[in-house]
Amino acid sequence: MPRPEVDPDVVRRVAARLEAAGVPNAGVDARLLVEHVVEVAGVTAGCGGALLDGLVARRAARVPLQQVIGRTWFRTLELTCAPGVFVPRPETEVVAGVAIDAARTADRDRPRVVDVGTGSGAIACAVAAEVPGVDVVATERDPLAVALAEVNAQRLRDGQAVAGGPARGATVTVLRGSLLDPVPPAWRGKVDVLVSNPPYLPAADRGTWAPEVGGHDPDAALVGGPDGHEVVDRLLQLAGAWLRPGGTVVVEIDDRRGRDATDAAREAGLAHVRLVADLTGRDRAVAAVRAR
Known part of the structure; x- marks a missing residue:
């Protein structure tokens, strides 16, 4: 347009x-x-x-521009934004890209992808928009974010978020709950891609953020705990139980914590551990594979 x-x-x-x-x-x-x-x-x-x-x-x-105009752009999508829900960042498009590539190369017709802590639904909707035949489950514990993710998922289905709607045969389902708790038990050990942009900043960072962040992004979407990487570490620990052999996990991280993230992935028994850089060259995610 x-x-x-x-x-x-x-x-x-x-x-x-x-x-x-x-x-x-x-x-x-x-x-x-x-x-x-x-x-x-x-x-x-x-x-x-x-x-x-x-x-x-x-x-x-200093209200974020995305909340002022009520929308943002993420990869191929135009997403609705709302007060009280984390605003998706351009650097997370790289994380979504890793998940999309992994889902496209999964060796079955209907790959299964789980987006943990989906927020506005950005990653989940991007995967469903770009991967034919994919089934995406997006989990989120915050009710405001759940409502917004459902809005964006419906906009995708209606062809409003991207021309043509989801990729052929793709589905996206938003479920309320913490981490992987809402995911159907039948998916345990059968997930092709586990992806997340979790809270990963340390509590000590509070008060250092720009007004657009500290005054408008929910604290629970920013701070992972005293250390910051508590949720990252937990997701890496859970990945082995939920991924199918050869499945991929990709988790966004604090760019200061690349070494910690790779160590945590290896300690969780994951293989082919690597860091993913964003367009500025900063460590943006840790990716790994469940050994076959």
Whole structure:
């Protein structure tokens, strides 16, 4: 879909307001805000008025752009965003990509993928959008996130999140519960890909985050515990019991903890352990395989 035509003077005025408020990448956010108002207001050139002023004021107050406009983009998807639910990050697209590649190469017609702690449903929906015949189960304990993930899963089915809807024959199911507790018992030992972007920051990091993060992302989606990697370690321990032989686990990690994550994967008895770098070169995930 082509980007809407906007008045560059309006964009510059909005950018100046955002820059004065300390908003990072003020010029980019300004254009996205103006484009959003052009789209929803149904105009083709400049825009202004109460709608734009209200959105700019919220962004200047450091509400995340994705929550201000109510949407974000993740790989091929346009996802709905909502207050109180973790906003998916571009670096997590790399994590989803590893899961997608592993699911595509699974040696059966209907690969099974579990996305643990799905949040908005970004990874689960990306897998279902890009892997034909896949069955995805997404788990989440937070009720706000469960509701949003269900919205995004339905938007995928309806062809609103991506043109054409899910890949041929693909399904995605959102289940409420902690970690792997809601996954059907029949899937135990038969999962092809276990993927997660869990909370992985240490408690000591609280107070160091940008306002968009500390003031709006839920703490439970950020902090894994005093050490930070408690949930990462637990998922790696569970992976061997839930994966089928040759199945893959990929878990997003604190980029400062690559060595700890690979050690934990090896201690869990997993094979072919490796780190996955994001587009900035930082360690973004640990990936491993259940030995055959």
